[in-house]
Amino acid sequence: MPRFILSRAAAAGIDPNRLAREAGMPTWLLADDNARVPSEFYPRLWELLEHEVGDQDTTLRMVGGYRVGALGLFDYLISTADTLGEGLAVVGPYVGSVSTNFRMDPGEQTETESTFNLYMINAEGRGRDLSVQSSLGILVSRIRQVTGRPVDPVSVAFRQNAPQRHDAFTEHFGTARVDFGAPVDSMTYRLSDFDLPQVTADPMLAAVLRRYAASMPPPPPHATEWPDRVAAGLEHELREGEPALDQVARRLFTSPRTLQRRLAESGTTWSMEVDRARKRHLEQLDAADARATESQFADPDRE
Incomplete structure (x- = not known):
């Protein structure tokens, strides 16, 4: 994915x-x-490229030059499927083949429409906004190419604040329903679009590629699983000594302030997670001591 940015910069x-x-x-x-x-x-590369060009629409203009195959295995996993729906179905399970920093999950479903929610784990600020723009922008470009049709989403939603102008968004995504300040980044398509055949379909190659992709790293945890990520970080810190907020935040590639906000969004706090981690740590130590004692008395040769 960074190499795609660098190739667009060179162009x-x-x-x-x-x-x-x-x-x-x-x-x-x-x-x-x-x-x-x-x-x-x-x-970071998207931020630098935007600054270099001096245009807030740089990312969308750059992904306008995307062609299927630029993202290697991930593109071919999608493009070799028989229908658009089948191609999109491999995005979630195999996104780890191109990035462990993104996750795409099914969102709201109706009788006529289906929504995909996009989650990004390790990014904040402008860099995150541009990365999400690029991911959704590439997805819609890929859909048009693999179907050979001008298929547009029903709507697109971004967590980022609304820009001063958004004509580049409506132009690229082909819909006037572009929302900003949304609770989650997402894109909605008509269910009827999923039945469209893909002009790039290749069932035999698709089977080979999926077997290979199954060995790639799995997708990252859902964005609401921050307490689990913090728990893993606290477990490591408690083995070393007293846990500190800045140390755990650094381990999770974020800032202390952002970490506290993520925990609040998940209905918990830093102090609550520390208390839970300490309790688990003590329980593990007690269990280890109990096993050691049982082993000592169970061994007849031990004095």
Whole structure:
């Protein structure tokens, strides 16, 4: 995904190597086409590219040049399916083949429409906004290409604040129903669109690719599972000593303030999670001591 940004930068006459260096990407990552790039580089590159071009619509204009195949295995998993619905069905299970920082889940369903919700784990601010724009923008471009038809979504919703103008959004997505300040990033299509055949279908290749993709990293946890992620971080910190908010936040690639906000959105707090973690830690220690005692008395050779 970062290489897609760099390729679009090069097409716009911007030095991709310089952009990568400014983002902090090691040079060896650029030389290895099979390397998995840390997730923080993706939103950072979009931010740098927008600043370089000086246009708030840079991301949408850049994804307008997307062509199926640019994202490798992930694109081919979708494009080789028989119908659009079957192709979209592989997005959730196999998104880990292209990124472990995104998750796409089914949203609200009606008798005539279906919504996909997009969740991004490790990103905040403008970089997150641009990353979501790119992901949904690429998805709609891919749908038009694999069906060979000008299929437009019914509506698109973004968590980001409304920009000063959004003509680029309505132009790219093909719908006037573009909402901002939404509780979740999402896109809605007509159910009838899912029956459309894909001009890129290849059932035999699809079967091979899915077997291969099954060995790739799984999708990240849902955005509302922050307490579970914090629990894992606290477990590690408690083994080392007293847990600290900034240490756990750093382990989860976020800021202390954002971490506290995520926990509040999940109906809990930092102090509550620390108390729960301490209780679990003590229970684990007690259980370990009990097993050690049982083992000692069960061994006849032990004095």
